[in-house]
Amino acid sequence: MDLLLGIDIGTYESKGVVVEAASGRIVSQAAREHSVAIPRPGWVEHDAESIWWSDFVALCRQLLSHPEVSAENIRAVGVSAIAPTMLAIDRTGRPLRPAILYGIDTRTVQEIEDLTHVLGHEWLMEHAGSALSTQSAGPKILWFRRHEPELYRQTWKILTASSYLVFRLTGRVVIDHYTAVAFAPLYDLPTQSWSETSAALICDLDMLPDLHWTTEVVGEVTAGAAQETGLRPGTPVITGTADAAAEAIAAGVTRPGDCMIMYGTTVFFITICNYLLRGGMLWPTVFLVPGTYALTAGMATAGAIIRWFRDQFAPLELRIEMEGGPPAYEVLAHLAAESPPGSRGLVVLPYFSGERTPIHDPHARGLILGLTISHHRSDIYRALLEGIAYGIRHNIEAMIEMGAEPSRLIAIGGGTKNPVWLQIVSDVLGRPQEVRSSLGAAYGDAFLAGMGIGYFQSLTDVLNWLGPAFQVEPIPAHVRYYDSYYEIYRELYPRLRDLMRKLVDLETFVGGHS
Numbered sequence: 001m002d003l004l005l006g007i008d009i010g011t012y013e014s015k016g017v018v019v020e021a022a023s024g025r026i027v028s029q030a031a032r033e034h035s036v037a038i039p040r041p042g043w044v045e046h047d048a049e050s051i052w053w054s055d056f057v058a059l060c061r062q063l064l065s066h067p068e069v070s071a072e073n074i075r076a077v078g079v080s081a082i083a084p085t086m087l088a089i090d091r092t093g094r095p096l097r098p099a100i101l102y103g104i105d106t107r108t109v110q111e112i113e114d115l116t117h118v119l120g121h122e123w124l125m126e127h128a129g130s131a132l133s134t135q136s137a138g139p140k141i142l143w144f145r146r147h148e149p150e151l152y153r154q155t156w157k158i159l160t161a162s163s164y165l166v167f168r169l170t171g172r173v174v175i176d177h178y179t180a181v182a183f184a185p186l187y188d189l190p191t192q193s194w195s196e197t198s199a200a201l202i203c204d205l206d207m208l209p210d211l212h213w214t215t216e217v218v219g220e221v222t223a224g225a226a227q228e229t230g231l232r233p234g235t236p237v238i239t240g241t242a243d244a245a246a247e248a249i250a251a252g253v254t255r256p257g258d259c260m261i262m263y264g265t266t267v268f269f270i271t272i273c274n275y276l277l278r279g280g281m282l283w284p285t286v287f288l289v290p291g292t293y294a295l296t297a298g299m300a301t302a303g304a305i306i307r308w309f310r311d312q313f314a315p316l317e318l319r320i321e322m323e324g325g326p327p328a329y330e331v332l333a334h335l336a337a338e339s340p341p342g343s344r345g346l347v348v349l350p351y352f353s354g355e356r357t358p359i360h361d362p363h364a365r366g367l368i369l370g371l372t373i374s375h376h377r378s379d380i381y382r383a384l385l386e387g388i389a390y391g392i393r394h395n396i397e398a399m400i401e402m403g404a405e406p407s408r409l410i411a412i413g414g415g416t417k418n419p420v421w422l423q424i425v426s427d428v429l430g431r432p433q434e435v436r437s438s439l440g441a442a443y444g445d446a447f448l449a450g451m452g453i454g455y456f457q458s459l460t461d462v463l464n465w466l467g468p469a470f471q472v473e474p475i476p477a478h479v480r481y482y483d484s485y486y487e488i489y490r491e492l493y494p495r496l497r498d499l500m501r502k503l504v505d506l507e508t509f510v511g512g513h514s
Contacts, residue, residue, distance in 0.1 A: 001068070002022065002075050002455070003070075003073045003075060004019045004074070004075060004076055004447070005017075005018055005060075005063065005076070005445075006077075006080075006443060006449060007077075007078075007165075008079070008080045008243050008246060008440060008445060009051070009052050009056070009079075009080075009161055009162075009165070009243070010082060010441075011036060011082055011101070011104075011264075011265040011304075012035065012265060012307075013031055013032065013033050014031065014034065014051075014055035014056070015032075016030050016031075016059035016060070016442050017029045017063070017440075017442045018066065019443065019447070021450050021455050023465070024447075024462075024464070027068050027069055028063045028066035029063070029442075030063050031059075032055050032059060034055060036101070037098060040107075041507070042107050042353075044100075044101045044105040045101060045105070046082075046099045046161075048087050048098070048164050049095060052099075052164055052165060053168050056229070057228050057229050060230055060231060061229070071231055075235075075236070075449075076217070076236045076237070076450065076453045076455075077169065077221065077231065077235055077237045077238070077449055078238050078444075078446055078448045078449030078452070079166060079169075080240055080241050080242060080247075080441045080445050081160070081240075082101060083161060083162065083179045083241075083243065083244075084160050084183055084242075085160050086099060086100040086141055086158060087100075087163075088151060088152070088154075088157075088158050088159075089156055089157050089158075089167075090156050095164075096151045096155060097151055099161065100140050100143075100144070103134045103300055103356045104265075104304070105134065105140070106134045107140075108136075108139035108140050108142070108143045109362050109363075111143050115132055115185060115201060116131070116132055119185060119197075123197075124184075124185060125279050127188050127197075127198075128184040128185040128187070129181070129277075129284040130184070130282065130284060131360060132184060133357075134300075134354060134360075135182060135298060136183070136185070137160070137184070138184050138198065138202050141158055141183075141186075141202050141203050142201070142202045142203075145203060155207060156207070157173050157207055157208075157209065158203065158207045158209075159173070159175070160175055160179055160183075160242075162179065162240040162241060162242070165240065166219065166237060166239065169219070169221050169222070169225045169229075170220060170225070170237050171222055172218050174210050174211075174212050174218045174239050175208075175209035175212070175239070176211075176213060176214040176239045176242075177212075178214060178245050178286060178294075179242045180194075180211055181285040183208075186198050186202060186203075186208065189284070189285075189286070213239065213288065214238065214241040214245070214289065214448055215289060215448050215449075215452045216238060216239050216452065217453065218237065219236075220233070221233055236449075236452065238448060238451075238452035241448070243441040244260075244262055244268040244296070244298075244441075245287070245444075246442070246443075246445050246448065247268075247412055247413065247440065247444055248260040248262075248412075249288070249448060249459065249462055250441060250444035250447070251410045251444075252436065252462060252469075253270060253272060254272065254459040254462065255272060256272050256273060257272065257405075257408060258271070258272045258407070258408050258410060260411075261409055261412070261425070261433070262412055262413040263303065263412070263416055263418075263421070264302065264413045265301075265303045266301060266303070266304065266356075267299040267302040267388065267392055267415075268296070268297070268299075269396075270294050270295075270296050271295045271296075271399055271406050272292070272294050276293045277295055277404060279402070280401065280402040281357055281360065281398050282295055282297045282358060282399060283296045283298075283357070288448070288459065289451075295402065295404045297356075297357040297358065297398065297399070299350065299355065299356060299388070299395070300351065300352075300354050300356045301351070301353045301366075302391075302415065303413075303415055304352065305352050305366075305387075305388065306329070306332075306385075309380075309381055310332060313377065313380075314328050317331045317332065329417070329418065333418045335377065335381055335382075336378060336420045336421075339376070339379045339382040339383075341478045341482060342481060342485055343375075343379045343380070343382045344374075344375060345370045346368060346370045346371065346380065346382075346383035347368075347369045347383065347390075347485060347488050348368050348369070348383045348384050348388075348390075349366055349367040349369075349387060349489070349492055349496075350366060350384070350387040350391050351364035351365055351366050352366040355391075357395055358394060358395055359493060363500055363504045364493065364500055365500045365503060367492065367496065368380065368383060382420075382424075386428065387489070388421075389424045389425040389428040390428060390485070390489040390490075392429065393429050393486060394490070396409075396429060408434060409432070409433045410433070410434045410435075410436060411425075411433045411435045411436070412435075412436045412439075416436075426472045426474040426475075427474050427479055428482045429474065430474050430479040430483075432471050432472060432474065433471070434469035434471060435470050435471070439466075444462075447461075447465065
């Protein structure tokens with residue numbers, strides 16, 4: 001039996017699967033939870049050794065313990081991870097500091113402003129494809145160089161999370177083109193190479209990984225990595241990619257017009273395009289194999305808000321879950337259903353960690369508008385779900401403005417287990433969603449590994465692995481109702497933007513003098 005291994009490292013959880021190549025059947029699967037470190041407001045970090053590599057090793061061991069799985073039958077390994085992350089390693093491969101995570105880490109406001117001023121908006125549009133934001137890894141490297149110069153001087157290579165896993169497995173220092181685009185402004189879209197112009201402002205070019213396409217076999221499992229993981233020495237390893245891209249493959253998002261809505265810690269979007277788009281407030285990119293393109297977007301918080309509400313305001317539900325009762329999230333979904341559309345007059349701005357697309361404002365803050373003493377916990381929780389749905393609509397409208405109107409919305413991710421949330425999103429969008437079972441990014445990794453060794457010839461071959469999706473249709477009466485609420489949502493941020501910035505300044509001032 002030919003088997004393929006896929007492992008994905010997420011923000012709060014890592015997952016792995018072993019898949020039968022011929023059928024797509026999941027033979028073995030495993031998951032591990034972990035946390036993030038928030039050493040200061042706006043800073044979000046992972047320890048590469050104790051989270052990324054430790055999770056990878058533990059998942060490998062657990063997957064290989066399944067009676068149907070043998071290391072000898074694993075034909076190839078594919079990896080994905082949160083992206084872009086910034087991890088500096090020295091010449092021994094030792095991480096010099098915790099990894100700085102993607103757009104949920106908002107420490108680089110000054111670096112974004114400085115690079116934008118020097119390079120100019122037109123240059124960024126032409127070469128990076130979009131404006132810089134907290135999602136961009138380039139400003140984070142510059143922050144590292146400015147604020148931790150001694151560590152920067154010790155740096156040999158700067159990696160992202162998937163790069164680190166491949167490095168530990170094979171000794172190769174690589175990054176896929178799709179993830180490299182998010183290292184803006186260091187990646188030059190017209191030439192699909194690293195940019196000497198922007199690197200002169202940020203870091204030495206030789207610090208950056210070698211560029212490869214996602215499905216290229218870039219190395220083999222070394223003897224040392226085999227001893228740690230239980231994998232067979234010499235097993236092929238592909239370049240790998242970002243978690244969202246692997247998740248898109250697992251959802252069957254492979255044809256122009258397909259749009260993935262990934263319900264996770266954040267909401268991430270990938271719309272497949274026929275050509276490279278430019279300008280606008282979203283992120284144009286190359287995709288996973290030569291000649292493929294996509295338009296991507298991402299909210300800063302989504303599932304993270306739901307987790308925040310659960311942890312802060314649902315202690316009873318959490319305790320019941322720990323005692324063997326139903327999952328707290330399931331109980332909260334029923335709670336949200338008790339409140340009507342519109343949450344009895346509440347509108348939420350879901351900017352609890354700033355916001356990425358389409359407003360690109362790390363100073364944005366969350367808001368619950370309309371509270372009265374007659375509101376219940378159910379209203380507030382539903383309003384949070386609705387606020388995220390309004391943010392999803394805002395991003396879809398931005399895609400349409402850029403000329404990439406989705407013809408098919410495919411929902412995937414842990415949030416799809418919440419039927420109330422899915423219905424709210426379809427009602428707010430006025431569009432149906434095709435919902436795929438949450439096979440996850442690791443499943444996409446396994447397929448991409450199969451492409452790497454020639455088992456599959458095209459990304460669309462993944463459709464042979466996938467079962468039917470189910471549809472969530474919008475409810476017409478709710479669509480009309482939500483249209484009015486959405487108008488209020490769109491007015492709120494422009495009116496409050498300056499006040500949000502003042503609040504951030506006050507927070508910084510008080511924090512600096514406490």
